[in-house]
Amino acid sequence: MSGGFEIRVRQQLGAFTLDVGLQGTQSGVTALFGPSGSGKTSLVNAVAGLGRPDYAFIRIGDRVLSDTDMGVFVPPHQRRVGYVFQDARLFPHMSVAQNLDYGRPKMVSLPTSLPLLAETLGIGHLMERSPKDLSGGEAQRVAIGRALMSNPAILLMDEPLASLDQARRDEILPYLDQLTQMTDTQIFYVSHSMAEVARLADTLVLLKEGKVIRQGPAADILSDPAAVPDIGVREAGAVLTVHVKSQDAGDGLSELATSAGRLLLPKFNAPDGTQLRVRILASDIILSRDKPDGLSALNILPAVVAEIIEGAGPGVAVALKSGEDRLLARITRRSARALKLAQGIKCYAVIKTVSVAPGNIGQHKG
Structure with missing residues (x-):
């Protein structure tokens, strides 16, 4: 048909x-x-x-x-x-x-x-x-x-x-x-x-x-900061396309490869080389202008600010380009101003390993 x-x-x-x-x-x-x-x-x-x-x-x-x-x-x-x-x-x-x-x-x-x-x-x-x-x-x-x-x-x-x-x-x-x-x-x-x-x-x-x-x-809308009010601030988050580099990277973790670097998540069952899509909530991303050191968070991805949209409340939605992927971060307006974020600014997206729930990991469409 x-x-x-x-x-x-x-x-x-x-x-x-x-x-x-x-x-x-x-x-x-x-x-x-x-x-x-x-x-x-x-x-x-x-x-x-x-x-x-x-x-x-x-x-x-x-x-x-x-x-x-x-x-x-x-x-x-x-x-x-x-x-x-x-x-x-x-x-x-x-x-x-x-x-x-x-x-x-x-x-x-x-x-x-x-x-x-x-x-x-x-x-x-x-x-x-x-x-x-x-x-x-x-x-x-x-x-x-x-x-x-x-x-x-x-x-x-x-x-x-x-x-x-x-x-x-x-x-x-x-x-x-x-x-x-x-x-x-x-x-x-x-x-x-x-x-x-x-x-x-x-x-x-x-x-x-x-x-x-x-x-x-779906990937375009989920990574669009302008769509956050329609999706809901607690549900907003982008989807990354990754592949499994090591199902067992030790310490109960799996290592994934993104287009911009390594992503460590709690261990799950998927053969090495498998393509996956991983949803990362906007509220689970912390931004830093400089590459942070001495953090407990293991995932630090380089990114460039693509767009910033201020909400009616204290929040700001920041669209990021990380390699070939897009991320979405939600931070306070005060933090955005303190970091002097603007379109084209280079920064780092910090993601806690345990913040990604198993239900947010699925097979890649393609």
């Missing part, structure tokens, strides 16, 4: 107005991020055909699913849309294997085999179990597998980890990493967790009060 996607939706819901326009490439993960009530679920429901907006033009590849002007509305069961909800919604009277098989269209040859899908999602050993015997994370992985077994043209994932505790989220995220690497299916991922978005998304769409306020490559 060619041609990517184009989605234009307008809908009046009481005092709330949803008015969005999106377009993108054929495959990859498009994350819809925004606060509750921003229109994320209403939008994906329109794509799925579960809602009929006042106006809709929805094209996935070369198929037009909705066109209000032309009177086109393809019924939900004919749209080839996979949908994963917050709760797994598995059939309780069926085994895992039967739930997966239920999603498979009869007499259709699937591009992804069940054994490969089961291996990717880590559910091969669960086939004979009943849904009631699954953990929350296991049930969601089965639900994702069932949706993919339907051979969808687009996969909608509406807050798929929201009902799980942090331990179960950390358990399932590596499987989602692998899933997004193995499938060419366009994925819409709805979330209010920036950690999930930064780890999984190729494209980021920020929604607020029913409107698209930003859309584009």
